[in-house]
Amino acid sequence: xxxxxxxxxxxxxxxxxxxxxxxxxxxxxxxxxxxxxxxxxxxxxxxxxxxxxxxxxxxxxxxxxxxxxxxxxxxxxxxxxxxxxxxxxxxxxxxxxxxxxxxxxxxxxxxxxxxxxxxxxxxxxxxxxxxxxxxxxxxxxxxxxxxxxxxxxxxxxxxxxxxxxxxxxxxxxxxxxxxxxxxxxxxxxxxxxxxxxxxxxxxxxxxxxxxxxxxxxxxxxxxxxxxxxxxxxxxxxxxxxxxxxxxxxxxxxxxxxxxxxxxxxxxxxxxxxxxxxxxxxxxxxxxxxxxxxxxxxxxxxxxxxxxxxxxxxxxxxxxxxxxxxxxxxxxxxxxxxxxxxxxxxxxxxxxxxxxxxxxxxxxxxxxxxxxxxxxxxxxxxxxxxxxxxxxxxxxxxxxxxxxxxxxxxxxxxxxxxxxxxxxxxxxxxxxxxxxxxxxxxxxxxxxxxxxxxxxxxxxxxxxxxxxxxxxxxxxxxxxxxxxxxxxxxxxxxxxxxxxxxxxxxxxx
Numbered sequence: 001x002x003x004x005x006x007x008x009x010x011x012x013x014x015x016x017x018x019x020x021x022x023x024x025x026x027x028x029x030x031x032x033x034x035x036x037x038x039x040x041x042x043x044x045x046x047x048x049x050x051x052x053x054x055x056x057x058x059x060x061x062x063x064x065x066x067x068x069x070x071x072x073x074x075x076x077x078x079x080x081x082x083x084x085x086x087x088x089x090x091x092x093x094x095x096x097x098x099x100x101x102x103x104x105x106x107x108x109x110x111x112x113x114x115x116x117x118x119x120x121x122x123x124x125x126x127x128x129x130x131x132x133x134x135x136x137x138x139x140x141x142x143x144x145x146x147x148x149x150x151x152x153x154x155x156x157x158x159x160x161x162x163x164x165x166x167x168x169x170x171x172x173x174x175x176x177x178x179x180x181x182x183x184x185x186x187x188x189x190x191x192x193x194x195x196x197x198x199x200x201x202x203x204x205x206x207x208x209x210x211x212x213x214x215x216x217x218x219x220x221x222x223x224x225x226x227x228x229x230x231x232x233x234x235x236x237x238x239x240x241x242x243x244x245x246x247x248x249x250x251x252x253x254x255x256x257x258x259x260x261x262x263x264x265x266x267x268x269x270x271x272x273x274x275x276x277x278x279x280x281x282x283x284x285x286x287x288x289x290x291x292x293x294x295x296x297x298x299x300x301x302x303x304x305x306x307x308x309x310x311x312x313x314x315x316x317x318x319x320x321x322x323x324x325x326x327x328x329x330x331x332x333x334x335x336x337x338x339x340x341x342x343x344x345x346x347x348x349x350x351x352x353x354x355x356x357x358x359x360x361x362x363x364x365x366x367x368x369x370x371x372x373x374x375x376x377x378x379x380x381x382x383x384x385x386x387x388x389x390x391x392x393x394x395x396x397x398x399x400x401x402x403x404x405x406x407x408x409x410x411x412x413x414x415x416x417x418x419x420x421x422x423x424x425x426x427x428x429x430x431x432x433x434x435x436x437x438x439x440x441x442x443x444x445x446x447x448x449x450x451x452x453x454x455x456x457x458x459x460x461x462x463x464x465x466x467x468x469x470x471x472x473x474x475x476x477x478x479x480x481x482x483x484x485x486x487x488x489x490x491x492x493x494x495x496x497x498x499x500x501x502x503x504x505x506x507x508x
Contacts, residue, residue, distance in 0.1 A: 014048045014056075015063040021045055022067025022106075028152035029072075031417040038152035039178035045110075046119070046126045046179065054115040061110025065103025072147045073098065075413035083233050083409055102137070102144060109133045117500050123183060123194060124496030127175035128489035131168050135482065138387060142335060145386040149174055151421050154428070154450060158201075160208035162428040162450070163475035166388055169485035177201045213476070214431025214448045216469030220399070222372060223467055224445075225256035226263050226437045230461040233408030233440075236270055245270050246279050249296075252463060253283075257290035259465070260323075261372050263437045266297035266382050266404040267316065273300050280321065287322025293372045294322045295437075297381065297404040299360075300329065313361040318370070318379050318404050326370035328379040329363025332387055365393070375399040375470055378432070382406065386422050388429065392481050395430040399470040406439040416442050416458060424450040431475040433468045 021044045028038035045064050049057045076098060081091035109129055112118070118125035131149070138145040149171030153159055161170050176197060183194035229248050235241045249264055256262045269276050276298070287294045300317040307313075316330040316338060330338075338360040369376035378398030380391055382405040395401055403423060407416040420442045427434045428450030436444045441458030445466045454466045476484070 014052070014060050018045060018048050018060045018064040019067040021048075022064040022069075022103075023071035025068055026071040026147070026414075029147065029414075029418055030151070030421040031414055033152075033155070035152045035156050038149050039174060039181070042126075042130055042149065042175050043178040043182045045130075046122055047182065049110050049113055050119045050122070052110075052114055054111050057114035058107045058111035061113075062103050062107030064110075065106030066099045067103075068106070068147060069099035069102045070096070072418075073415075075410045075415035078411035078413055078415075079409040082411060105133050105137065105140075116497065118493075118496060121496040121499045123176070123179050123197070124492050124499065126179055127172050128493040128496075130175055131172045131485075131489055132493075134171060135168055135486065138389065142332065143387065145388070146418070151418075151425055154421060154424055157205040157209065159428060159450065160205045162425060163213040163431055163477055164208065165485040165488075166392075166429050166477045166482055167425050168388070168482055169488075172485060172489055173201045173204075214471045214473040216433065216448060216471055218469065220375070220470035221467050222260040222375060222400075222470075224261040224263060224435060224465070225253075225259045226435065226443045226445075226456075226464040226466075227252050227256070227265075227268075228438060228441060228443045228456055228460065228462050228464065229265065229268060230440045230459060231270075231408075233406075233411075236267075236406075236408070236439075242270055246276070248461070250279075250283075252461070253286075253294075256463060256465075257286050257292050259290075259292055261435075261468075262287070262292055262294050263402065263404070263435060264294070264296040265437045265439045265443075266318075266406040267299060268296050268404075268439070269298040271299065272314075273298055273319070274303060284321045292322055293320055293324030295320045295324070295370060295372065295377070295402060295404075297406075300327065314359060315363060316360050316381055317363075318381055318402070320370040320372060320377070324370060324372040326368060326377075328367055328370060328381070330360070330381040330384060331363045331365060331367075332384045332390060333360055333362050334383050367394075369394070369398045370402065377402045377435075379403070380426075385419070385426055388426070389481055391426045392430060392478060395426075395432050395478060396474075398432060399472070400433045400435065400468050401426070401430070402435050402437070404437045407442070408440050412459075420444060420452075424452070429475065429477045431471055431473055431478060433471065435468055 021041045024037055025041035027034045048060050076095045077091050080086045080094055081088055134148050148167050150167035153170050153174055158170050158174055161173055180194035180198035183191035231245050249268055253262055283294055297318050300315045301312045303312050305313055318328045320326045369378050376399045378394040378401045380403040384390055385403045410416050423434050423436050424446055427446045431448045433448055434446040442455055443464050444455035445453045447453050448471050456462050456464045
């Protein structure tokens with residue numbers, strides 16, 4: 001075993017294996033769901049880093065990150081090339097740059113892991129360092145909160161930690177158990193501390209499965225209809241499709257008035273609110289007459305706040321009208337999609353940086369929930385649902401949650417499946433029902449346990465009817481967020497550093 005590991009850690013083998021290990025991790029996520037690979041992949045990275053010089057460890061970590069991001073977000077090519085009208089060769093380069101930049105964080109992790117000899121106490125140090133860098137991805141440079149380890153463990157016993165510790169806690173404990181298994185393999189089962197840790201992690205998940213953190217109130221419910229318009233992405237913003245799009249939503253909603261909630265996806269109304277005033281008035285009258293609330297995505301221009309050039313700020317928003325009310329402005333915008341970083345340098349250089357609807361402003365924190373009848377709906381628009389902390393804050397005072405999205409940018413890729421998996425985790429973390437309305441799928445209703453109650457196929461114009469229940473209980477994660485798991489990770493790391501400095505080491 002020792003000889004084999006030495007060969008794998010060689011100067012040529014280790015970077016190649018790290019690249020493959022990072023790419024293979026993606027198969028643990030939706031739609032593949034081979035969750036065991038989310039244990040194997042980080043464990044293999046830890047082994048490849050063991051005993052390496054810091055500089056080489058950085059290269060190995062970087063290669064792992066490149067494999068992870070190149071395989072995990074290759075759907076960006078579809079967004080940039082198919083719908084951003086960027087040449088294929090340049091689109092490949094742009095996706096490659098994303099993998100290089102995001103992968104560099106894992107490279108930095110590898111450097112720190114070996115610079116401070118943390119591999120001498122890997123059971124205490126590797127998991128918190130790995131998850132710490134995942135957490136960093138949720139906020140660094142506005143964040144790219146994708147491909148988290150914890151997502152792989154939905155529908156496994158470890159999911160029961162989510163209402164307590166969130167996605168980062170699930171990932172931390174999963175990697176600890178993977179490290180424990182590695183120790184047992186290398187010692188022929190003699191690493192009794194590793195065996196105890198693994199038993200505690202998986203045994204604890206069984207104990208937590210017996211506890212119900214959040215219950216639906218069967219007396220407080222809403223009937224709903226989700227209209228999945230399936231508007232072609234390459235047509236969506238064309239002027240000649242405006243009236244066609246409005247008529248599609250008008251016609252497909254005709255038989256749904258009378259439901260408590262009728263919901264349309266992100267930017268279902270493909271024009272600013274002041275341009276669609278007559279149409280919105282018509283829809284509000286329909287909703288009021290039928291005692292329904294219409295919730296729709298719509299671009300919003302704040303005409304009260306013009307700049308020196310007479311241009312108002314634009315917001316990607318979701319509005320409630322009819323029997324409800326409220327307006328939510330998207331807080332976390334997609335870089336290069338809804339706003340252009342370094343706009344003065346990049347805009348007009350290539351078509352992807354010159355698209356319409358790429359000059360949005362961000363909404364402010366602390367926005368009020370939407371009112372749907374007498375119930376409060378926490379809102380998230382598209383990419384926002386990937387941010388655990390943002391969704392948690394929006395869910396704090398909500399009875400249930402709504403997310404509107406347009407996953408047409410992902411085409412026929414794994415992107416929509418990954419996106420839906422995140423929504424499921426947000427439901428489990430917060431103990432709230434989630435209603436997901438998308439342009440072309442996957443529209444779904446998800447209960448407080450993260451289970452999909454109902455969904456409709458992708459790329460089909462259809463209606464999803466169902467019921468959503470209110471919950472008022474607060475999970476520990478909803479109360480405290482990621483603070484407990486970051487405290488746990490910090491204590492583990494501190495203990496590991498202390499043991500290393502005191503000259504103690506272990507087989508890991």
